[in-house]
Amino acid sequence: MSGLAAHAKTLRDRHQRGNPLVLPNVWDAATAGLVAEAGFPVVATSSSAVANSLGFPDGEKAPADEIFAAVRRVANAVDLPVTADVEAGYGLPADELVAAVLGAGAVGVNIEDSDHTAGGLRAAEWQAERIGRIRKAADAAGVPLVVNARVDVFVRADDPGRHGEVFADGVERAKRYRDAGADCIYPIMLADPELIAEFVRQVDFPVNVMFRPTGPTIGELGDLGVARISLATGVWRASLQAVRDLLAGLR
Secondary structure, three states: HHHHHHHHHHHOOOOOOOOOOEEEOOOOHHHHHHHHHHOHHHHHHHHHHHHHOOOOOOOOOOOHHHHHHHHHHHHOOOOOOOOEEOOOOOOOOHHHHHHHHHHOOEEEEEEOOOOOOOOEEHHHHHHHHHHHHHHHHHHHHOOEEEEEOOOOHHOOOOHHHHHHHHHHHHHHHHHHHHHHHOOEEEEEOOOOOOHHHHHHHHOOOOOEOOOOOOOOOOHHHHHHHEEEOOOOHHHHHHHHHHHHHHHHHOO
């Protein structure tokens, strides 16, 4: 586990507020290789892109073993830290989830508080306990797994204009997850610069923001104190559009 532990430390050290780690999320060995070739220091997977590439919709519809096999192919393709988007953990107990992640060669996870079985969100207390169990299992394995705890209240508030209404809940969840052992907090879909800055201020911890072409630039997000920027499905969608354009031209 020594190599994985070193990669995990490298990944954790890259989370610097104001100097964000930029992650163009990938879905297979080829795209992982391109990210490494471009000089990025870390490779991250996108659960949605991986699932779609395997023929399944997002939302824990793909078999967990196929997801982890895809992560393993990504990790085998590069000599860089890999962080895997594992949605809500596919119903696996914390120790089995950590074993699967490390077995696939990844040293970080996105873990979300959406409930893909019952719908809605997990109770914050329940999710904090799960994060604590993940941290304990990783410590027992001897790898300081980097846990990026996703806060999904802003996903549920479909209209960005409503993000202010759920902001306090998002901050409260973030603090619980932080205190339970997470390394970074991911308020996915939060896009308003003032709310991002206030979220960073109140949580006082490394924060991950999803990059949007119509939102703040990478430099501006750094100025807001963001420590990590994910492109989520951005690269996947751009690749599909490139193929679509090519096919239209051929047609």
